[in-house]
Amino acid sequence: MVATFDIQNLPPWRRAVLKIGSSLLTGVDGELSDRHARGLAAFVAASRASGRDVVLVSSGAVAAGRTRVPQDARRAGGLVLRQALAALGQTRMVGLWQSLLDVPVAQVLLSHDDLRNRRRYLNARNTLLELLRLRCVPVVNENDTVAVEELKLGDNDNLAAIVAALVDADLLLIASDVDGLYSAHPRLDPAARPIGRVAAVTPEVLAMAGGAGSALGTGGMRTKLEAATKAAKAGIATALFNGTDAAAVASLADGQLRGTLVEAPASRLAARKYWLRHAPGSGGCLRVDAGAARAVLDGASLLPGGIVGVDGEFARGDLVEVLAVGEAGARVVARGLCQYAAGEVRRLAGRHTREIEAILGFSYGDTVIRRDDLVAFEEANA
Numbered sequence: 001m002v003a004t005f006d007i008q009n010l011p012p013w014r015r016a017v018l019k020i021g022s023s024l025l026t027g028v029d030g031e032l033s034d035r036h037a038r039g040l041a042a043f044v045a046a047s048r049a050s051g052r053d054v055v056l057v058s059s060g061a062v063a064a065g066r067t068r069v070p071q072d073a074r075r076a077g078g079l080v081l082r083q084a085l086a087a088l089g090q091t092r093m094v095g096l097w098q099s100l101l102d103v104p105v106a107q108v109l110l111s112h113d114d115l116r117n118r119r120r121y122l123n124a125r126n127t128l129l130e131l132l133r134l135r136c137v138p139v140v141n142e143n144d145t146v147a148v149e150e151l152k153l154g155d156n157d158n159l160a161a162i163v164a165a166l167v168d169a170d171l172l173l174i175a176s177d178v179d180g181l182y183s184a185h186p187r188l189d190p191a192a193r194p195i196g197r198v199a200a201v202t203p204e205v206l207a208m209a210g211g212a213g214s215a216l217g218t219g220g221m222r223t224k225l226e227a228a229t230k231a232a233k234a235g236i237a238t239a240l241f242n243g244t245d246a247a248a249v250a251s252l253a254d255g256q257l258r259g260t261l262v263e264a265p266a267s268r269l270a271a272r273k274y275w276l277r278h279a280p281g282s283g284g285c286l287r288v289d290a291g292a293a294r295a296v297l298d299g300a301s302l303l304p305g306g307i308v309g310v311d312g313e314f315a316r317g318d319l320v321e322v323l324a325v326g327e328a329g330a331r332v333v334a335r336g337l338c339q340y341a342a343g344e345v346r347r348l349a350g351r352h353t354r355e356i357e358a359i360l361g362f363s364y365g366d367t368v369i370r371r372d373d374l375v376a377f378e379e380a381n382a
């Protein structure tokens with residue numbers, strides 16, 4: 001028997017991504033089971049009742065699809081069988097979450113392309129944020145049915161870390177069938193020690209991680225540590241815990257973790273602002289009047305009315321500079337992700353937000369740059 005973990009405080013959080021591994025949704029007979037999902041759903045409900053948001057990243061589609069086809073048919077077959085099983089099981093998995101939650105759940109299927117392409121990344125982000133504003137619980141999974149091998153994200157641990165950054169979460173919770181990170185694979189080494197806290201995922205820490213614990217799991221502890229590394233870079237802490245341990249799951253709602261906490265060096269906001277400030281830009285520029293420059297420096301979103309000109313070419317979702325133009329010349333006051341392409345902003349410049357739809361024939365929302373997607377330079381220098 002390996003040693004257990006001590007209880008520690010979770011860092012304070014307001015928005016979390018909770019990733020649930022396949023083994024937690026599958027009973028011994030291989031059928032979809034709510035046994036462990038019930039406690040996790042209760043945690044989601046308690047978190048929402050205290051004003052916090054939770055996005056689920058749930059595995060289990062392939063496992064749920066498996067029992068729906070004859071046994072001899074599921075033995076052979078590689079990727080294409082998994083894709084078919086995912087299609088069969090996905091609705092059941094989402095149905096399970098809906099049966100356990102009183103609020104509407106929303107299915108979100110993402111592929112590698114959606115996250116690599118800036119424009120689609122922004123669309124996914126906007127939709128997820130809108131779902132949270134509507135007080136729904138998004139249930140995200142990889143779009144296995146269309147993902148080809150070389151373009152697969154592959155495991156939901158890494159997907160959950162990307163989603164955490166996408167929705168500006170401040171905590172990534174990974175529920176699995178093991179109490180947390182051990183110094184060695186706990187099923188193979190009874191002397192494995194529990195590691196309660198990880199300040200940084202160094203090569204030494206990565207070397208502790210082994211592969212999946214069951215035929216259902218993908219990636220094992222290695223992909224969880226990869227996910228924690230990604231999250232930490234975005235300023236998000238990661239907590240690993242055992243979703244089969246009802247007491248450990250119940251204590252999460254009281255801010256207590258029995259498991260491993262992987263710390264993040266900087267806050268989520270600081271990491272995002274740093275990225276917006278230093279990431280390579282598109283070369284595009286929005287020239288704004290004094291009123292818009294002041295608003296942006298005061299932390300507001302950039303609206304079309306204050307834009308007086310557009311330089312360069314860029315696509316929706318690209319990083320652009322905001323240039324204040326006045327008698328004293330021009331100066332860069334902010335950088336941010338532009339909701340509209342250069343040609344579209346040219347048509348919207350100086351116009352009221354309510355005219356957007358009439359001018360373009362569509363609308364991605366009222367703002368040209370959302371305040372959360374923007375770093376203002378006075379603010380960043382403060």
Ligand SMILES: Nc1ncnc2c1ncn2[C@@H]1O[C@H](COP(=O)(O)OP(=O)(O)O)[C@@H](O)[C@H]1O
Pocket residue numbers: 020021022023024175176177178180181182183184185186187208209210211212213214216217218219220221222
């Ligand atoms: N150093 C380690 N500490 C803890 N678990 C480990 C370690 N190395 C490998 N594992 C295995 O990782 C498994 C969890 O990953 P995985 O099977 O992919 O689950 P999930 O379906 O929850 O993603 C555990 O059951 C455990 O057997």
Ligand SMILES: N[C@@H](CCC(=O)OP(=O)(O)O)C(=O)O
Pocket residue numbers: 020021022023058059060061062063086141142144154155156157216217218219220
């Ligand atoms: N997208 C797949 C799960 C992939 C995956 O990472 O599984 P797991 O290691 O159980 O979290 C599915 O829904 O079956």
